[in-house]
Amino acid sequence: MVSEVKQEMVRPLRDTLFSVDTVQEDFVFNERVVEVFDDMLDRSVPFYREVISSSARLLDSYLHSGDTVYDLGCSTGTTLLEFCRLLEDKGLHFVGIDSSGPMLEKAQLKAELYRKQESIRFIEEDITDMHHPDAGAFILNYTLQFIRPLRREAFLRNLHSSLRPGGILLLSEKIISHDQRLNREFIDIYHQFKKARGYSELEIAKKREALENVLIPFSIEENRSMLKQIGFTTVETYFQWFNFTSLIAVKAS
């Protein structure tokens, strides 16, 4: 396929999923969402690109040639494509896993457009039901929040046991604060952030409602203590912006 055609196929449409004329429904990762997904993340995840480049720095320091990086809930492959670019000479293998077929179709097209199809393998499977032993790193960016709370600990335990000694988990999540006032402030500041990026108040409110029972955030302490409980020796925050955070968890070497 000529690259202008591919470019056209992967260019994201503007995210208008929750503008006035759309019907209210629970949030699902279908074709309609995939079309606007990259625009949605760029406009609704604070410091999305900086989190990816900061994560690449940690991979650079902790991983060795021959290690495999698994991006769980890789969506349209943006993170892995950026890792490929930033860590080109490190000799790493990249695998993206997602349960949404339409997301992975887009990811594959983007990999072809950037000529990285030989460097990244995409697998369609449920990340709570997978087995990939001897991993160097698992990336879990804005995806744990969609897994039912009661299943989270067993899921993370499986990741810990699949990491090689000294391997790392990089976890980025939307979070809550148990201080009610701060929690309200953080959400309000996040909504101002979305407004500044062109979302209307109605769109913000409708999206919040659609995510209500689907995206269930924990606090930093809840995430940290779950990771420690499971056996990760070190857990540190490497990024925080109000109600968004990234943690690194290291398995003992």
Ligand SMILES: Nc1ncnc2c1ncn2[C@@H]1O[C@H](C[S@+](CC[C@H]([NH3+])C(=O)[O-])CC(=O)[O-])[C@@H](O)[C@H]1O
């Ligand atoms: N059980 C599951 N198994 C596999 N995939 C799943 C599962 N549940 C949800 N997903 C997938 O997890 C992704 C969550 S998006 C991640 C953003 C990306 N990490 C990014 O940084 O660009 C975040 C968001 O949309 O808010 C979607 O692609 C789902 O199909």
Ligand SMILES: O=C(O)C(=O)Cc1ccccc1
């Ligand atoms: O748009 C919102 O209001 C969200 O909270 C969505 C979201 C949160 C974190 C990662 C990706 C999308």
